Amino acid sequence: MIKIYAPASIGNVGVGFDILGAAIIPINGTLLGDLVTIKPSTQFKLVNTGIFSNKLPKNTNQNIVWKCWLKFCQIIKKNVPVSIILEKNMPIGSGLGSSACSVVATLVAMNEFCDKPLNSKELLLLMGEIEGEISGSIHYDNVAPSYLGGLQLILEDSEIISQKIPNFKNWFWVIAWPGINVSTAEARDILPKKYKKEICIKNNRYLAGFIHASYSKQPHLAARLMQDFIAEPYRIKILPNFLEAKEKIKKIGAISCGISGSGPALFAVADNIHIAEEISLWLRKNYLQNNTGFVHICFLDLKGVRQLGQNNETL
Ligand SMILES: Nc1ncnc2c1ncn2[C@@H]1O[C@H](COP(=O)(O)OP(=O)(O)O)[C@@H](O)[C@H]1O
Ligand SMILES: N[C@@H](CCOP(=O)(O)O)C(=O)O
Numbered sequence: 001m002i003k004i005y006a007p008a009s010i011g012n013v014g015v016g017f018d019i020l021g022a023a024i025i026p027i028n029g030t031l032l033g034d035l036v037t038i039k040p041s042t043q044f045k046l047v048n049t050g051i052f053s054n055k056l057p058k059n060t061n062q063n064i065v066w067k068c069w070l071k072f073c074q075i076i077k078k079n080v081p082v083s084i085i086l087e088k089n090m091p092i093g094s095g096l097g098s099s100a101c102s103v104v105a106t107l108v109a110m111n112e113f114c115d116k117p118l119n120s121k122e123l124l125l126l127m128g129e130i131e132g133e134i135s136g137s138i139h140y141d142n143v144a145p146s147y148l149g150g151l152q153l154i155l156e157d158s159e160i161i162s163q164k165i166p167n168f169k170n171w172f173w174v175i176a177w178p179g180i181n182v183s184t185a186e187a188r189d190i191l192p193k194k195y196k197k198e199i200c201i202k203n204n205r206y207l208a209g210f211i212h213a214s215y216s217k218q219p220h221l222a223a224r225l226m227q228d229f230i231a232e233p234y235r236i237k238i239l240p241n242f243l244e245a246k247e248k249i250k251k252i253g254a255i256s257c258g259i260s261g262s263g264p265a266l267f268a269v270a271d272n273i274h275i276a277e278e279i280s281l282w283l284r285k286n287y288l289q290n291n292t293g294f295v296h297i298c299f300l301d302l303k304g305v306r307q308l309g310q311n312n313e314t315l
Contacts, residue, residue: 002112003308006105007033007301008090009097010175011141011261013151014226015203015210021097021141022151024173025301031312032296033146034090034101036065038109041083044069050088052098055181064099068106068130075126076117080110091292093181095265097142099134103127104146108305123147124161135184142261149304153211165211167300168219172276174254176245176283177265179293182238187262191234203229223255223269232259239263245287252278273297 013020026032034050046060060066065086073079084106090098104127111118118126124140124147132138144152144162152162195203206225213222236242239259245266246257253275254268266287270276276297283295307315 004109009145014258017230021145023145023301024298026296035087036105037085045083053088095261100142179290226256
């Protein structure tokens, strides 16, 4: 039996549309991501469990887990009959890389189960391809951090797809999902096809500055540069409470705040636990729209995908 956990992630991280992604884990150590368990079987079987399993497509052939299994078998040119349990703990269309969690956990589990026929670059390419089929275009900013951990800079170079960059150890990442869903494909569709030269230059300057500040250990500069000129101005119209919340969170003391992925989740960064707790409390009272919503204070998850034992301890 192989049991794999893939963590939730924050796509874009404000300044890096489709270029930066961060894997996260609540500071209390609870797992925030999907779990996939694979056992040998005589034919393909998929059982969905977990709090958000009732939101998955009813038809197995529409579950990404099935798509991952099929593509994996096609690539290795072998039919591998398995029984899969998907523990769907991440809400779909939340802005926390829910589909990426399922894709990463399934492909890593299949690869382990088959004694690693694919190397990590081949696996990541496949993860990006499947994520692209769901959201309309390939973007690695959820699958790369969920797979590799930490804060990932997507390079898509001929040799290297993504690399980890330094992070600030005292940053607390508060994430809030209000309990409603936004389709990533739709939130990508509303973005302009073209941007003005000034916006491109400004965006390049801020992103380059953020990477520089991360390497030269300047947290306040890094936080100031975490601004989104590409997606946020267009997505706020589908996230009616976001701007108000951002203003309030900044007043409480967040050093940065933005839309997580394509929303509706948001993230805020605080450089001390007291401010993080105050932000978390305010979000719980004011940003959640129903009792399925949640708020977590997180660290970056530096490990990324991992194998778990029977009792969910990391192996
Ligand atoms: N295992 C799965 N996890 C998440 N989404 C899935 C899964 N299987 C199928 N889907 C479908 O894929 C789409 C994912 O939507 P998307 O908005 O991209 O979610 P997210 O932003 O949370 O990754 C939805 O239409 C959903 O029904
Ligand atoms: N860069 C993507 C990230 C989407 O993340 P998700 O968690 O909303 O799927 C985008 O902004 O479209």
